[in-house]
Amino acid sequence: MTQKVPMTVTGATRLRAELLELKTVARPRITAAIAEARAHGDLKENAEYHAAREQQSFAEGRIAEIESKLARAQIIDVTTLPASDKVVFGSTVLLRAEDSEEERRYQIVGEDEANIKEGKISFSSPIARALIGKSTDDVVDVQTPGGIKTYEIRDVQYL
Incomplete structure (x- = not known):
C-alpha cells in the first residue's frame, strides 16, 4: 500500500504545471539537442552530447518523481x-x-x-x-x- 501524501490544491496545481512544462517544452528541447550533438560525430568525446544526455536523465527523473507524487497525493482543499x-x-x-x-x-x-x-x-x-x-x-x-x-x-x- 502506498502512503498518501497531503498536498494543498495550489501545490498540486504547481506540480501539474511543472510536469506539463517538462513534458511539452523541456523534453522536446533536450531531444533536439541530443540529435544535434549526434550529428557532430564521435559520441565518446562529444561534450554537447554528454551534457544533453545528463539533462535528459535529470528531466526524466523529475517527471517520474512528479508523477509519483501526484499519484500518491491526497489533495486537501481547506476552503471546503x-x-x-x-x-x-x-x-x-x-x-x-x-x-x-x-x-x-x-x-x-x-x-x-x-x-x-x-x-x-x-x-x-x-x-x-x-x-x-x-x-x-x-x-x-x-x-x-x-x-x-x-x-x-x-x-x-x-x-
Whole structure:
C-alpha cells in the first residue's frame, strides 16, 4: 500500500504545471539537442552530447518523481472544510512570539510546497506539528535549534 501524501490544491496545481512544462517544452528541447550533438560525430568525446544526455536523465527523473507524487497525493482543499478556529493542514495561522511580541503568519502545507520566504511551512516541521490540533488563543511551545520558543495562536484562517 502506498502512503498518501497531503498536498494543498495550489501545490498540486504547481506540480501539474511543472510536469506539463517538462513534458511539452523541456523534453522536446533536450531531444533536439541530443540529435544535434549526434550529428557532430564521435559520441565518446562529444561534450554537447554528454551534457544533453545528463539533462535528459535529470528531466526524466523529475517527471517520474512528479508523477509519483501526484499519484500518491491526497489533495486537501481547506476552503471546503467547515470554518473553525482549529489549526489543520492547509490552514493559515497568525502567531505572536511571547518573547518578542513579533507576529508571523504561516500556512501549513505539504513538504514539496514549503517555502519559508512565502510563509509556507511543512506539516512535518516542528512548528507545524506543535500547532496542528490547537485553537485560537492557545499557547504552544516549539523546540527550535535555539531552544524552546513560545507562541500564542492569534488567528486561524481557512483560505
